[in-house]
Amino acid sequence: MLNRLLKPSNSITKRLFTMMSEKVAVDQPKVAATLVGNVNKKESKKNKLQVSLKTPKGTKDWADTDMVIREAIFSTLSNLFKKHGGVTIDTPVFELKEILAGKYGEDSKLIYDLKDQGGEICSLRYDLTVPFARYVAMNNIQNIKRYHIAKVYRRDQPAMTKGRMREFYQCDFDVAGSYEIMVPDAEILSILVEGLTSLGINDFKIKLNHRKILDGIFQIAGVKDEDVRKISSAVDKLDKSPWEVVKKEITEEKGQSEETANKIGEYVKLNGSLKEVHDILSKDEAILANEKAMSGLSEIATLITYAEAFQIEDFISFDLSLARGLDYYTGLIYEAVTAASAPPTDASELKKKAKTDDDASAYVGVGSIAAGGRYDNLVNMFAEASGKKSTQIPCIGVSFGVERIFSLIKQRAVAAAAIKPTATQVFVMAFGGGKDWTGYLPERMKVAKQLWEAGIETEYVYKSKANPRKQFDAAEKSGCPLAVILGKEEYLENKLRVKRLGQEFAEDDGELVDADKIVEVVQQKLSEINQDGVNDVIRLLKGL
């Protein structure tokens, strides 16, 4: 499906390689040596090589100020995970292909494979959950609360402006281990709420459902067991398509009767607070008679108590249309959505008018900004498939979609322009003049070195003789608050000048201090300056 969309534009590449190989033939027997020629020769412009200066489709570079926001998101979330007793692990970016096989249902076609270059066949990880389950099974871990912040890969149709990428970050927190019903589940939901609110996102809903209840409903509606997953994945499209479209898929494409579809339709339209929907289902005779659904419903009753303890009920919308595409879920499933998650109301119109696929995909909404669920059989599947003793290690987790959250925060942030990408606090300058003056470059280096050793972020201009204007400009560009100035005469008397930077201090000449005292003076001034300063990034994250 995707492959169609991507035309190989490799005529250029071919040309490039042809040229290189021509050169090889002429002068040199080995490839390596020729390539050097291209790198090191200034004359390489004679070779009209055409290389596309871009990142691969669906990927992007993160520039400096974007990274400041991204790192603030990461540190907010990892502090949250640590607060809940989490440890972190890391797994390789690719796994043996067989590890990923059969875990993602219809989405398996989106997995990136590595080329077979001899040796093992590998694929880039599609999420962090399957590698986590592999890790737990491989190391015979009985219980762990782990978080993992890392990139995952999906060969999906990208919609860059909405934060839907082929390479993107996930921030996952998962609890593995056998515990009482709904206890870790409730804490995971609390983490979801705490995570989003701590990032300044307050207008979200957690759509929540239970796979057992959903399976019960399908049973009640007359769906055969072997058809459950495909009907489930049709229902999963209800966030993007109206019921009529989904119904058509269920009946026409997936061969269910009109009656079955209508029965499903009745249930999946239900949503409301945990209590409301719980109460409706508790009075439904078909549900009461269905063992699976009742088992799910009793878990929901327990969840209600714990959700109250954590004061998170108001964020939760019990929504029977939520199905989640992935195969491995076995219990509670949930997705956090915001207003921006939904497609615009005139989406289909806009989509028709769109000139390119990329334009069109902009009208689908950013989707969920965090999601997860319970997957009680995945670890055991690995244990058994590898010939280990069967061990049931139930798991539940939540995954925050950083790219989508980042898009929301960046949209919010006109203030982003105020974020300075460097951490620089001090600029070391030298003022003097005259033909004979050296410009004090090694001397500036010595002062910078002293400040670095004290842990102070320090820069200076990479020039022997720099005029004052250029040094002030560079300092201003870095956004740092303090200058240490080596005056031509003053420095000879072992004195340095410390001066506040910024428009409001333009008339201030600063303070002349003993060179020996420079570190403590600077430290003192910086602590005064930064005392009451609310960090720009924190302000941005909190939506202040």
Place this chain on the structure above:
Amino acid sequence: MLNRLLKPSNSITKRLFTMMSEKVAVDQPKVAATLVGNVNKKESKKNKLQVSLKTPKGTKDWADTDMVIREAIFSTLSNLFKKHGGVTIDTPVFELKEILAGKYGEDSKLIYDLKDQGGEICSLRYDLTVPFARYVAMNNIQNIKRYHIAKVYRRDQPAMTKGRMREFYQCDFDVAGSYEIMVPDAEILSILVEGLTSLGINDFKIKLNHRKILDGIFQIAGVKDEDVRKISSAVDKLDKSPWEVVKKEITEEKGQSEETANKIGEYVKLNGSLKEVHDILSKDEAILANEKAMSGLSEIATLITYAEAFQIEDFISFDLSLARGLDYYTGLIYEAVTAASAPPTDASELKKKAKTDDDASAYVGVGSIAAGGRYDNLVNMFAEASGKKSTQIPCIGVSFGVERIFSLIKQRAVAAAAIKPTATQVFVMAFGGGKDWTGYLPERMKVAKQLWEAGIETEYVYKSKANPRKQFDAAEKSGCPLAVILGKEEYLENKLRVKRLGQEFAEDDGELVDADKIVEVVQQKLSEINQDGVNDVIRLLKGL
């Protein structure tokens, strides 16, 4: 390791699974559906799938305490880079294949390619330097100091115990922009020294050479221009092989005369301090007559002044045998090595006796722990190859090899056992008893929630009724210093007990406080406890 301590109490979970597995159909016609079956079926052991439960060759998982060390290394280095005015960027883990082509000389064969699944042809990045140059060229950046901490990929023969992996982290700092000779170069060398010493590594040498001097020497020895890179890569092997072996390669394999080889041999044996080797070369008539060599030598003279300003001369060994494999270097090149970098003296004997490749490769030493150089033409090569206007953006950088540094720190660290993987500070417990007692689980949740909201790392046992022993065991396992206890009667009077944990407080009953005051009491106690505590990880990194 931890897993042994906690046994699963999963009778409930078991019941749950029995119920689920009964409902799954016996056979299913479609692949997708079958795989679902495997995930959800308990009976999947009937399918004798044999999956290797391992990470791909040359990759590894990072477990919790290892991650604590790794993150401490990352934060030490990123603080260092920030101190020098660095900003950070991120690039995708894979690049268009044509971006990487022709940059790595003989090592190009080690590049991992992605499978052609339609669309663009991509490769995993081999280092962070080429993506950086692509980024600078693509965005028309005139100058930037950037750092980047990320994974890179090489299909090399792994030697895991030595920290030589196929997937590994690099921590790079690079300065792009036109500046005065040796000014950024000297600061990069200072960063190298500061980086290693701040990680507790003090017994290292920076081997340093200059490509222009090396090229001059090859010219003097009579090597033709087109043979320079292949002779250079032979010389590069001098850290692993004796001169006799390298000489044989130069003459027999690479077709140079005996006389040429001997001339090269004379020069590449030279090493000493910057000043010593500079003085020797300054008196060498052949060098004096060679334009290239003299241009390099005058840069070294400038470097000497700046290295003195930064007080890093003693770490530097000017070593004419250093050649560095990569094609793109044009000026200064350097590698930091420690005692552990060299192979053991009886390496070749041990290698012969080794039973596997992995054993054998263990005897090559960990190699350099940080390295880099100047590459003035790489950005321009991208600009020109993409049809942009030619722009010279000279660059210089250093790359820290985290895995190798990690190996050194971990070897050093018997103390690693003392590293606790969680950040947990408080364990919330409930003590009571009697048939009618609920176990206060929702109440513990409420207290935990209050502490989380105040930013305090808090856990509790995931069990309605847990006996005191189990709760203390869990707290001890987390290594946290404080317990907040809900006593059956005390809690009803709105009181909570705050107690220090640990052997030395075993007899201490703790303090009974108002439930409303719990957050401030806990904050107060934690600030007392952590006041004088030197962080274990810092201690470990500094080698204390």
